[in-house]
Amino acid sequence: MTQSRSSQAISLLLTPMQIPEALPAESGLQPGSWVGAGAIASSPSLSLLLRPGEPSEMVVQIRNLGAHSLRLTLQVEGTFPQEWCQVGMEGTEVPMGRQMEAVLRFYLPTDFFEQHQAPRPGETLKLNYQGHLTVHSLEPESGWQQTETASFNLYVRPHSLYPKFLPAIYSEVDFVGRFLKVFEQGFEPAVQTLDSLWAHLDPLTAPGALLPFLAHWVGWSMLPQISLDRQRHLIRSAISIYRWRGTRRGLRFYLHLVTGLPLDEHLPDAEKHIEISESFSRGFVVGTANLGEDAILGGGRPFHFTVNLRPDYVDQIDEALVRRVIEQEKPAFCTYDLFVKAPEYQLCCYTSQPCRLSRLSGSKLATVYS
Known part of the structure; x- marks a missing residue:
């Protein structure tokens, strides 16, 4: 969804590339609402979804409605940290009757939720932000200047899978997705572990902390003198070493794994x-x-x-x-x-x-x- 505003010199058209599936209850503005002269109101149609570790973009289309070329300057401000946003432009001048596109790129740190300390009683983690785009236009021939502004909302939400398993009506409520994310974050690691349980039981792919357990499982004694990679191969080949113990073949194979010398x-x-x-x-x-x-x-x-x-x-x-x-x-x-x-x-x-x-x-x- 998009929202536009036309004036004597330029018109703005903002298109969010990532739209939130549900909006907070406090965002009560409706499409087409106005705040002051020459400004586009913040509305559900101008809401951009931000996910930590994933890029989000807001496309800005600027059309020159005047009879002369215009030189443009874009400025983005808001309640969010400035390092989240970068402005990309095709150029700085727009000929008469032509259109130029700019992109507002937003990127949040991957550990956005982890880097915050636990909120104190009565405090909440801020997830909703407001942004303001200011476009300064200058007519080089006459020196005439004009400023157009547009406001938009930014909603930081974690990536969640569980709402997809619910009826569609629940996805329209923002609180449901955030509430289910609490259970998903605690339960999903266990599900992922079960899906990759085979990798945890293979000494070549198991986490290092699990190797002592796997070694004890096959009655093998860890050798701290050798590298972890060789330890993994020894644990995996323990049964073969036991089978050929006391033979030349078994001794050569054991020495091959310990020393790294080829057979x-x-x-x-x-x-x-x-x-x-x-x-x-x-x-x-x-x-x-x-x-x-x-x-x-x-x-x-x-x-x-x-x-x-x-x-x-x-x-x-x-x-x-x-x-x-x-x-x-x-x-x-x-x-x-x-x-x-x-x-x-x-x-x-x-x-x-x-x-x-x-x-x-x-x-x-x-x-x-x-």
Whole structure:
């Protein structure tokens, strides 16, 4: 709905782009009411709906009815904070008999309702505002000036879903929508949680505060030494780790999740980032074994395996954590050796090109655990 006013020089036509579905009971003005000479009254047809976090616009059409070009200046004032409104214009001059459009853009902070403190007894949060548009016209040739004003209402309302489920007659009462919003704000988060319950039960998408519960659900102990992203993958893969516990496959998979090293299933064992090799021999068999070649007397270690880790860069591996994982996953009767082999190449700090790392005697670039 629009409201217009014509005078000797210019006419104004205001069109709100967002119209409230219901108006407060105190807005008793009717369309066509006048307040003083040369002013358009504030009426339901000139009411703009404002929602926090959403832009709202009032289109202003200005037609030049005079016989000369006019230079225009727009000014917006009211009971609302000035930073809410911005004025956009196509230009400043309107030729004779032509029309120009301007836009009053309103934007409220997203946290408009949250940033206010709880009102004291007897106080209410102000949601209804008044605005006044003043258009100053100047005829450059004669210097003749004229001022036209228009008033409009601004109603701040939260976005509400519940009134849509009621008969249409209730949407005509402004209080009903605001009253239902109180219940919607308290109940809707629970509904949204139920709609996305699957995401709360998946460790990869669950909120961080819910991870300890999900870990306890599958009997998993959180590892504070590693990142939260790796924690999520470990919790999600806990059942697979339990299923393959005590095997080489299970230990490689666990080390892959903890260290971030790839499994490299397509590479031979000697080139994998995580290599686990077992020692198999028939031992000393009289008549078939050659002493010193394929058999030894004493010092043998049955049920022994070797873990070789090949990180891509230095300090990628938390060796204490890796040792803890191996001790936890291996059979109790097994022994092992752990070798963390430092990379031979890494990016140079100065040229960003691969450069060979120096291997010094006694350096921590290559460490051996046994």
